[in-house]
Amino acid sequence: MLSILIPAYNYEVMPLVSSLCKQCIESNIIFEVIVINDSPGLPVNGENNGVTTLNNCRLIQNESNLGRTVTRKLLAESAKYNTLLFLDADVKLPDNLFIKRYLSYIGKNSVVMGGYSYEKQPPAPDKMLRYKYGKQREQKEAAIRSQQPYGTIFSGNFLTPKHIFLENNYQDSQNLYGLDNYFSYKLFKNNVDVVHINNPILHLGLENNEVFFKKCLQSVQNRKNLLVDEPDAEKINSLIRHYITLKKYRIDKLIGVGFKITEPLLKKMIFKKDPSLLALDIYRLGYICHIK
Template identity: 40%
Template sequence: MVSILIPTYNYDITALVNNILMQAKGLKEAYEIIVCDDCSNNNISLLKNKSFCIKNQLVFLENPNNLGRTKTRQILAQKAKYNWLLFLDSDVLPKSNTYLLNYIKHITPELDLIYGGFTYEKQKPEPDYYLRWYYGKEKEDIEAKLRSKKPYKTIISANILIRKEAFLNVNSHLTDNRYGYDNYFSIQLKQHNYKVLHINNEVFHLGLEKNEVYLKKKEQAAETIYHLYQLNKFKDPHINGLLHSFLTLKKYHLKNIYLFLFKLVKPIFTKNLLSKTPSILILNLYRLGYFCSLTKQKNA
């Protein structure tokens, strides 16, 4: 009934899969677990993951080249034999011991996607990881009741149960290896009018990036939104918060002024974001300034 699909790259998935296996033993429904390694260059984790899957008679796929998470998920979905796909990133761990059952009992013919949510450890990590942790706590660790008010806004595809047909329809639009496609994934769900249910069935996000790495990833996510904007992929450009803010600046002829000010304060912003007290407001202002800088040469 459910295909549990886990893409991985240079990450030890044994704790996650062992947790899922323990929970799956109590299910009455049929299930399968498929792991796909995206051409890891860390042989230790690769061999450990492969050995674990073979020992437990799980399907273990290996990409011959690094294809990225989007294409790897496409491969997993096409390989899956059941109509409901549970996608889990390799660096997560279910919060509940009834995680699988919590999802399965909410499946109905009317639904296309069920999102359980994201959460983070209460204890702060090392300061080098503060930016990702603060962002996750403020923007991603949200109760289902609040998420349901804007059902397409806060979907993180690292923990979703989705109908296979819906996933293949949406994911097929994402063809290249870019970071930050979750925003567009959610937009596609809305544009296709897929029915979404939010529940409290969180996974802990364990694989935090260092501050410098995560700031770079936020720049890459802005680049992805800009790329999609240039391709006219947004039926409603205001559906994305970053793009909406940019278009508001452009409408009132403030883009160049904002970009000028951003260049002046960028070192100050960067210092804050890499500090022990990063501000998510400053991160949003930084992203907007960076987005404006992307449009300068194109006169967007």
Template identity: 35%
Template sequence: MLSILIPIYNYNVYPLALELRKQCLECNIDFEILCQDDASDSSLNIFNEKINLLSHCSFVSLKENIAHRENRNSLAEKAKFEYLLFIDGDSTIVNSDYIKTYLFNLFDFDVVYGGRLHPEKCPSDNQKLRWKYGRFIEDKSAANRKTKPYHSILFNNTIIKKVCFDTVQFDKTIKKYGHDDTQLSFQLSKLKSKVSHIENPVEHGDLDTNLVYLNKTKESLENLNLLYQKKKIDIEFVRLLQLYHFLKTTKSTFIISKINAVFEKLLFKNLTGENPNILVFNLFRAGYLCSIDFKSRT
């Protein structure tokens, strides 16, 4: 029936595994919960080891880091049931009928995405950039997500048929952080996979600090540029790529990259400060993407 796959890096997922197991037992279904730490060598794994004492559950800590994409692929390869539920280790279950809700919405679809929430209040000023982008950009209702079903999938809190996932998988040739969900969703769109969006969110718990998230954003933009250069994704699938392609076609990337360099310190100050602005963040993303193009030609 259901394989629950939890990729981990330096996080205590025992409470998450315990809650998911409880709900699966209440639903009386065949299930397994596979948890895999990506060689973090974390002291928190002492708690994760307790997962192995739970029936239908297992925890493994890898000896070598394989990165997030391949960790997901590895978990899917080990899974034995028809449906795969991908849920990140830093997620919190907020619905006592979380598993039951998915079971009611599984049939006739290849993919079902339940959505994601961020806390109502930001844990600290030093996490506001990730919190704001998550709460005001990524957190969308099912009705909103249904307007662009393929563009709105995040593979944290997504159920996909194993036969469907085995056809696409995450691209293991790309090692950097970011846009793995985008690429996989694009592949699903090309296959015309049946996608459903429902209200069954999890809460994103472990928010990056402003500086960490800004550096991750740079890496994800480098990945997006790589996908663009290798023609692994259509320009129309990503709004930022549409803008970038327009600027590239009009030979404006050099100008934008220079403007970005002039204002880089001001942008950085805002985005790592106590009240980062999402508009400034979007300007930074566009400018940094153009600067990647300029650097690649110099």
């Protein structure tokens, strides 16, 4: 028995939901699909109403924008079954075996990460930063991800027991970005088994460069607020590990000052036609040293 849960923000989900239903029926499993529209008032919500015409599918409309973390919590609480498959709305299934690859893990006490993939053809220049980051940092074989099982967790495609998700998901109602890092840390500290498999979704919804860059900085801020002082957080997060090392040798403030001087050059390298991910890494390290 499987509950497939999809938080949707201004994205048409009918093609994805239809594919999921078809695969679940072909796999002969008991299932449900729940979609929560977290974009009140937008026209795409009308297009997503078609979800209610499909068997075993439900659509919930948030009255205000609650954010992905809170919406996922609502999805989990609404689920009828004890195994949850979370998928982002802006994805495409790789083939007709996607659900079947997860079947052997249903009912197990493990969190299972399927992975991400990206189109071979690069997008327009204004989306190259997100595309290049995804191709180089997220699109990895399970064997590579398994080397650091808690450091490569992406919440757009994973299977989890319901109780494990609710116990380890961020509990506050704030609409924050980048809380995959917090979820990873909680799984690590609670010794939850994390399994990586080769079952990637195709990530289609790429933010433009400015939006993605802003989200990267929000993620840095939230890591500093939520994880820097947590024991052993540096074991699963490289940014926190580097920051703690700089603090240990009391050069974090010096790095913060240097960051303000080099920030324009770093941003120029990040936003060029072929974005520099090294420049993005240096920027994030300088930023975490600079912010309070």
